[in-house]
Amino acid sequence: MADDITRSPEEGGRIIDEPIGEALAKRYLAYALSTITSRALPDVRDGLKPVHRRVLYAMRRLNLTADAQFRKSAKVVGDVMGDFHPHGDQSIYDALVRLAQDFNSRYPLIDGQGNFGNIDGDNPAAMRYTESRMTKAAEALLEGIDEDAVDFRPSYDGSKEEPVVLPAAFPNLLANGSSGIAVGMATNIPPHNVAELIDGCLLLIENAKATTDDLLKVIPGPDFPTGGIVVESPEAIREAYETGRGGFRVRARWHTEDLGRGMWRIVVTEIPHLVQKSKLVEALAATIEDKKAPLLGDVRDESAEEMRLVLEPKARTVEPAVLMESLFKLTALETRISLNMNVLDAQGAPRVMGLKEVLRAFLDHRRDVLQRRTAHRLEKIAARLDVLAGLLIVFLNLDEVIRIIRNEDDPKAKLIARFRLNDVQAEAILNTRLRQLRKLEEMEIRREDAALREEQKELQGLLEDTRKQWRKVAGELKETRKLFDPKTSLGKRRTELGEAAAVSAEIDLEAFVTREPVTVVLSEKGWIRALKGHVADLTEIKFKEGDGAQHIVQCQTTDKLLLFASDGRAFTLDAHKLPGGRGHGEPVRLTIEMGDIDEAVALFVYEEGAKRVVASHEGYGFVVPESEMLATKRSGKQVLNGRAMQAAKVIGDQVAVIGERKKMLIFPLSDLPEMTRGKGVKLQGYHDRGLADVKVFEKDEGLTWEDGAGRVRQVPEWKDYRGKRGGAGKVAPKGFSRSGRFSDVIG
The missing domain is CATH 3.30.1360.40 (Gyrase A; domain 2)
Incomplete structure (x- = not known):
């Protein structure tokens, strides 16, 4: 064995020398194709994936028809795994369970007895506790499978044969829908009403040129097992069915x-x-x-x-x-269910089909099944007529036949030679019972022969006439439709097609929010929460280990908060939607799309008519109305170009700027332009480093700053720091904040 491994293929060994890239590409392609064709995508003809098809075929072999006794699901799973599907038993059982759940399958193909789960999401019982059998719908899918209606192929070990596709008496692909994810592609098909689907098929048989619009008159949309109301617009529904891609909004x-x-x-x-x-x-x-x-x-x-x-x-x-x-x-209570009719066509190739293409493919399959079953029946008739011809010879030469059988050592060979019979006819004569050798039996054989010849003539005419074939297909579909009659509980449409109420665009939820005081806390690591009431002692607020307060804002539940991030974007937060004070809140990045490396440089309550001075680290800035900072999207609204440092509220007519080198500059607010977005103008010039803080104040009240204890300090002789906007400024007075900012208080 070791020699076999070390030798090259040319020497009869098993070592293949090839680049790893090619080896991986070949093997991954094989895996991808296997996933697409043998696992994830359904066949357009019977709407089943291989595992579902194998489950139903195994149940048929066990004679688990709709009127048979229930059998343990473990027995079914064992047969499927042993004979056809060499994968995990749990995956097979999951597929079986889904076919039995009436809240998942519009037309369950398996009748389950026991706990098969529920709409609450509870798991089904183990397979050893549940029992199952097929439903009438499943029998309709298998009807004619023993009449050479479809091709068979060897099972995985070659010991058995399994159907490539089921005969499918109704369009199960659209009836029960399907979903799956393959390599590089996926499928999602919602369920529909069988009676409507058959009406659509009959329409296509009558008029092959029928359009999607024509089909939508009889197939208006999906029909879900749990009901609901589809509120998608007719234009969107038409586009989805025309292209095979789209979606449906479904409401409770x-x-x-x-x-x-x-x-x-x-x-x-x-x-x-x-x-x-x-x-x-x-x-x-x-x-x-x-x-x-x-x-x-x-x-x-x-x-x-x-x-x-x-x-x-x-x-x-x-x-x-x-x-x-x-x-x-x-x-x-409202969800969007996508439509992606990516299926395997009759040749096994994956492609996206529209509604008409899917129904056309199903009808072509039904016609092929009809032709094959007809040809199979003709073979049976021909074989039976051959046997009947031999039996008639018995009645015409009864005494001679009896003599040969009684006296000859090899009666079969003698009969063949004497009456020019074939082997099948001779065998049929020898197997005939004595009590059947009556005049009445001869008459019965002649009647059977005449009836078979009449049927043979009709079937031969059917195979030669395309129109007759389509009429036959239509008749079979009409017969199947009776099983799913819309007047029955199974066939009745459950999903209503309606429109979304016009009130949806006029709702003002904030008008119904109860006004209550809250304290919004944003931590250094980006966790946000809203504590009830206005917290007086901020030291009582607890944080995770290694975290602390960054911004604390006291407001009302009816307020909107503006968060100004270091990348210059502004985000809007509704106070009543923030997580409660239990625990440490939740990351603010779950609510807004703030970058991982960005931080909140300002958090404040939005005020109608208020303005802010936004400034960047490079020392540029401008005045912006707070109304222009409101954002309607989670991605925020870009306001300042550059690394943002502050969004100071405009209260006064003077602007004080201090750099990281603790140089202070004061100039009139009128020197700053009012903009909605941009870089702004130069506030202060720097040789190195950048801006530390900005404050707007009233000249009559003077410039103040707050220390860490919240005490307000006056800046003496603030007028000495006045200068032209864009200047370097002077060193801040002694005793000024060690942080180099106008406030050490968190807020």
Whole structure:
């Protein structure tokens, strides 16, 4: 064995000398192709991935039909893993469970008995505790599989054969949807209503030139197992189905319950697809705790057999539509479900298809299945007619046949020679029972022969006429549609197509925020929180080890805060949306997109009409209205170009600037331009280092500074420091702040 490894391939060994880049490329490409074709993407014809197809085929081999006894899921998983799918048993069981969950699959293909999980997100029981069998829908997918309807291929070890694709009596790809992530591509297809899909197929059979617009008249949109309301615009829906890429906004279904005396509450009866109810309730409760939903007072889960989430308003004066619109924005009561119809076509190649292409591919598959089943039936008829021809010879020469069978040592060979029979006919004669040798049986054989010849003629005509084939396909689809009749609970459309309420654009949530005092604390390491009330003793505020206070602002929950970052961007924070005072808060970077190396140089309450002097480390700056610093996006708003150092409030008519070398310069505020964005003008000149602090003050009141204890100190003879803007200034007076700033107080 060791010699075999050390020898080269030319010498019969197993060592291959090739560049590592080529070796990795080949192997990764093989892995990628395997993932795409054998794991992640469904087949456009039956809408199944290999593991789902193998589960259903294994259940058929176990005769687990819809009216059969349930069998342990562990037995099914074992057969699938042993015969067809040599992967982990848990992955196979997960696939089986998903096919049985009526809140995940629009038309469950497996009928499960036991705990198969629930919409709360609870896990199913282990496979040894659950039982399963196929549903009628699964039987429809497998119908005709024993009639040479599809190709088979050897299983992984060659001991068995498995179907390449299922016959699929209905378009399961769109009916149950699919999702998966492969290497470099993904797929996501929401479920639809089977009756509508079949109507679309019938439309295409009648008119091959039907457009997407024509199809949307009978297939208006997805139909989710959990119901809900699709509020996407018709134009967006059309674009999604035309291109195969897009998405759908889905909202929960709700109604108002009148409690009398002007009191009411909202009851949610359906939630968007794939949303776990327990996590949704947690999220709703969190919005109340974090004061992000000022209109919501309480949430309760009163679900039993049917879903019932109760939402209590904070005040009876709130409009129900306004409350729900606010929650749609904040929680998973509204979600966006994407559409990416990336599938494997009939040749096994992945590509994105539109609605018409998918239905066309399914119809072509059904026609191919029809042709193959017809050809298979013709073979069976031909074989049976051959046998019947032999049996008729028995009745025409009954005495001679009996004599040969009784007296000859090799009756089979004698029969073949005497009556010019073939081997199959002779074998059929020898297997005929004596009680069947009656006149009545002869008449029955002749009737069967005539019926088979009539059927043979019809089937041959079917194979020769394309129109007849499409009529036959249409008839089969109409028959399948009865299984999914819209009048039944299974076939009835569950998802409504509507529009978002016009009130959504007019909601002013701040108008419903309760005004309460809070103390906002931003730590040196970027953790932010809002403590209840105005904290008098700031030393009582606790921080993580190694952290401390950077900015502390006392404000109201109705206030907006402006955070000015060192990269010159301004960010807007709503005080009522900040995390509460429990713990140490949360990183401010979860709320705004501030850079990792940037820090907050100023944090203050926004005031209508107020202005700020923004200044950079290089000594440039200008006056900007606070209204121009408000940002509507998490990415903030660029205000100052350069490394920002300060955003001093404009209270007065004089500007005091001090550099890192403790040189101070004072000049009139009128020397600074008012801008909304830019670099600004030169405030103070430096040979090295840069600006330390800026302050605006009233000349009649004089210049002051605060020490670390909060005591206000006067700057004597501040007029001696007046000069032209952009000058170097003079050294600050003795006793001035050791930090070189106008305030050592955190704020």
